[in-house]
Amino acid sequence: MDGQRILVVDDEPDIARLLEFYLEAEGYSVELLTTGADAVARLDGDPPNLVVLDVMLPHIDGFSILRRLRETPSWYRVPVILLTAKGAEDDQVAGFDAGADDYVVKPFQLDSLVARIQRLLRTGHRSGGEAIEPPA
Amino acid sequence: MIELADESLIVRLAIVVGLGALAFTVVFLLGAFASRGVVTRRTRRRNHVEQTWAPYILSGLREDPGPPPRLRRRDAPTVIAQWLRLSTPLQGAGADRLQHLARRSGLNAAAQRVLERGRVQEQLVSAVFLGRQRDLRSVKALVDLTDDRQLVVRAEAARALVSIDPAAGVRLTAPLLARWSDCHPALAVAVLDRAPAQLAATAVAAEATNAQDPAVQARLMEVLAAFPSAPAAAAARTLLETRSDPELVSRCLSVLRELRDPADSALVRRYVHHSTPFVRVQAVTALGRLQVPGDEWCLYAALSDRDWWVRHRAAEGLTAWRRLPAATLAFMRAVHPDPYGRDALEQAASEGPGR
Numbered sequence: 497m498d499g500q501r502i503l504v505v506d507d508e509p510d511i512a513r514l515l516e517f518y519l520e521a522e523g524y525s526v527e528l529l530t531t532g533a534d535a536v537a538r539l540d541g542d543p544p545n546l547v548v549l550d551v552m553l554p555h556i557d558g559f560s561i562l563r564r565l566r567e568t569p570s571w572y573r574v575p576v577i578l579l580t581a582k583g584a585e586d587d588q589v590a591g592f593d594a595g596a597d598d599y600v601v602k603p604f605q606l607d608s609l610v611a612r613i614q615r616l617l618r619t620g621h622r623s624g625g626e627a628i629e630p631p632a
Numbered sequence: 633m634i635e636l637a638d639e640s641l642i643v644r645l646a647i648v649v650g651l652g653a654l655a656f657t658v659v660f661l662l663g664a665f666a667s668r669g670v671v672t673r674r675t676r677r678r679n680h681v682e683q684t685w686a687p688y689i690l691s692g693l694r695e696d697p698g699p700p701p702r703l704r705r706r707d708a709p710t711v712i713a714q715w716l717r718l719s720t721p722l723q724g725a726g727a728d729r730l731q732h733l734a735r736r737s738g739l740n741a742a743a744q745r746v747l748e749r750g751r752v753q754e755q756l757v758s759a760v761f762l763g764r765q766r767d768l769r770s771v772k773a774l775v776d777l778t779d780d781r782q783l784v785v786r787a788e789a790a791r792a793l794v795s796i797d798p799a800a801g802v803r804l805t806a807p808l809l810a811r812w813s814d815c816h817p818a819l820a821v822a823v824l825d826r827a828p829a830q831l832a833a834t835a836v837a838a839e840a841t842n843a844q845d846p847a848v849q850a851r852l853m854e855v856l857a858a859f860p861s862a863p864a865a866a867a868a869r870t871l872l873e874t875r876s877d878p879e880l881v882s883r884c885l886s887v888l889r890e891l892r893d894p895a896d897s898a899l900v901r902r903y904v905h906h907s908t909p910f911v912r913v914q915a916v917t918a919l920g921r922l923q924v925p926g927d928e929w930c931l932y933a934a935l936s937d938r939d940w941w942v943r944h945r946a947a948e949g950l951t952a953w954r955r956l957p958a959a960t961l962a963f964m965r966a967v968h969p970d971p972y973g974r975d976a977l978e979q980a981a982s983e984g985p986g987r
Contacts, residue, residue: 521694607726
């Protein structure tokens with residue numbers, strides 16, 4: 497986990513701060529974005545090792561951002577965890593259809609989120625049933 | 633001379649008015665700057681307090697962060713609100729650690745003081761916090777708040793009591809919800825939502841059955857529709873046998889609709905020809921959900937009702953009827969004697985699942 501970069505996109509400053517603190521304490525390097533527009537603009541830059549993405553963002557939702565991410569060649573293989581208060585089955589299906597690798601509903605357990613992050617960093621984003629290593 | 637005197641009077645008047653306007657403007661601007669200064673100082677103070685406490689709270693997620701920062705009385709609402717924002721998205725070990733840390737830091741005691749003496753907004757945040765903390769020592773203060781003249785404060789205090797001890801909280805809250813005529817049923821449901829559904833339904837059903845005022849009973853039955861259960865059904869059936877108030881009857885029918893017990897079909901059918909349209913609407917909607925064989929013809933007849941909503945609900949019920957063959961439905965659409973009934977079926981068929 498040394499030096500692995502996680503991008504957190506959440507418009508609630510307290511949740512973003514909480515995730516930043518906890519993940520940095522776990523040894524990750526964390527980048528925070530608080531708007532969907534910033535997240536879309538970020539797709540022009542170097543991809544992180546993993547993204548934690550809120551769904552309910554103002555102006556552009558997490559599902560739309562995720563679809564754009566999967567269409568961006570350099571970001572296609574980045575594992576994405578959706579972190580959201582929308583826990584209905586339809587929302588989870590929509591999240592997986594959009595290309596999410598995992599779906600965590602708020603309220604959530606921090607240790608469980610960290611375990612999911614560690615698992616995805618080991619296995620990478622799955623495409624067509626095969627595990628693909630994220631870009632170095 | 634008279635003209636000169638008039639002119640000097642006008643000039644003096646103009647000077648007085650001008651000076652008055654100038655003075656008013658100066659006072660107004662000074663007041664605006666002063667209040668802006670107060671707001672700015674408050675915002676800076678709040679930011680400073682949050683920045684002081686944030687590392688302490690966040691460190692507490694992983695380990696013992698040591699002694700807490702000093703908590704001044706006037707800063708307690710800020711810290712409590714911050715604590716809630718950070719802990720609400722969490723559950724499990726992280727949430728438990730923060731709960732324990734809040735107690736140790738004196739926040740529970742501070743929240744109780746705010747509950748007793750704070751402004752409305754501060755009282756609300758403290759009530760939510762104490763409910764989340766499940767602090768038994770705050771029960772008395774919360775019970776006192778259920779007498780507050782503001783509904784939002786009463787409701788939040790009641791909700792916190794239900795969080796702290798669901799069984800005792802529901803027993804205490806259900807009679808209050810019956811008394812609070814200004815409490816919308818949706819708010820009542822929110823007050824009870826932290827309690828097990830069966831517990832809430834039993835308590836509310838008892839209140840509904842024992843109340844004398846049909847308006848109170850109707851309101852409580854609307855709450856019970858959110859807790860479909862045996863106690864809710866029993867209350868609905870009892871009230872349908874003993875009461876005739878149309879609003880109450882329609883609420884009881886909506887409870888039976890949610891429960892979908894085929895045994896209620898005969899009871900519901902009695903209301904398909906009620907004189908009040910919204911009662912007939914609830915009756916045909918309930919029959920459409922119960923789907924007892926034979927009742928589809930009751931809905932077919934209701935397609936001739938003089939009220940549009942009754943016809944529409946009857947048509948929806950027929951379109952969604954699981955054991956009704958498509959050919960039978962098509963036959964109904966073709967031969968129903970009432971053109972409005974045929975229209976209703978046509979519309980429901982075009983809106984519903986493909987038949």
